[in-house]
Amino acid sequence: MSQDREPLFSSKNMKLLREPLDDSNPITVQVLGICSALAITVKLEPSVVMALSVVFVMGVSNVVVSLLRTKIPPRIRIIVQLTVIASLVILVDEFLAAFAYEVSKQLSVFVGLIITNCIIMGRLEAFALSNKPWPSFLDGIGNAAGYGLILVIVGFVRELFGSGTIWGYQVVPEPAYSAGYVDNGLFILPPMALVTVGIIIWVQRYRNRKLIEEQQS
């Protein structure tokens, strides 16, 4: 392990943890893991549960694959990785079904779809296969947190405008409704999730100019 030569939280390691939150955010920059990101963000609560599940699966699977990295024959690595991920996801699924049944009903097939969430496979391929367990763990946690961050923002916006609540509590005051305020039902429907993410990307790139794509893209 690398601790002999560098401290556990050296600046290089912290960078692994911090970078995915903004400069290389998995959703808005690397374009990984969009699939499950959008469908479950109607409300804040499932978004947070989903984010935590992904943090768990990514952290553990990165460590496992990184430990096995010299043992896995390259030709069958995809199946090995999928098996590692799928076993962890089964754990998460059974755990949610046991302790948070309501949320697990809402998430339905999307818990299973963590398996094919490209962000996990992508990071395993790009990082864990060629790095030591501790940096891989940080990379996994960092990327999952970057993913979770976007999820929580989208979930927050959609729940606030779509149902006027946050985490199930009424936020928009009653007088506003009697004065003619109406919840925007469009935010509950799938297309608005895409538009919300589009706007997040817009804001992020406006503030962080180096992420802007060339015209010919």
Add this chain to the structure above:
Amino acid sequence: MENLVNIFVKSIFVDNMIFAYFLGMCSYLAVSKTVKTSTGLGLAVVFVLGITVPINYLIHNYVLKEGALTWISPQYADVDLSFLSFILFIAVIASMVQLVEMVIEKFSPTLYSNLGIFLPLIAVNCSILGGSLFMQERAYNTLAEATVFGLGSGVGWFLAIIGIAAIREKIRYSNVPAPLRGLGITFIITGLMGIAFMGFMGIKL
């Protein structure tokens, strides 16, 4: 028969993989730069969904479901293996993709050179596993229904990626605000296409 047509149309337009469930977004965004490559990937998805959903249907009904093992012996009537479904489905998909790739390479080199690079990508395309999981959740009654559902979902995905690719080819000539270029505008267009597809909601034959 009417029922099958209904499932087919519904899985293309109403329950569209992209616009209603966001499945397969990763490759949808990454590959949709030109119509030609999108066609290749789209066809490969239709193909693989049409094969894996029926196979997983058989696995679900004859191995995993509660009481599914009674065809071996009645004493297995209360065995419930459905917690294994994720791992079995993904194994089936990964190996089917490999198999399909080899078969196509052997019998139709032209198709292989068209689909070639896209086939391995498909193993991790969420729409494929999603198709199988939705099939499990919605509990279709016959093999035919499951097959038609798989094909329909594939065709829906195909339509979506062709549409976005055509729009992206055109949008290159327009003056999009710099921070929105590329990914941002693609998201918003997909959202608008999704709103259009919502017009199909409630269709029933």
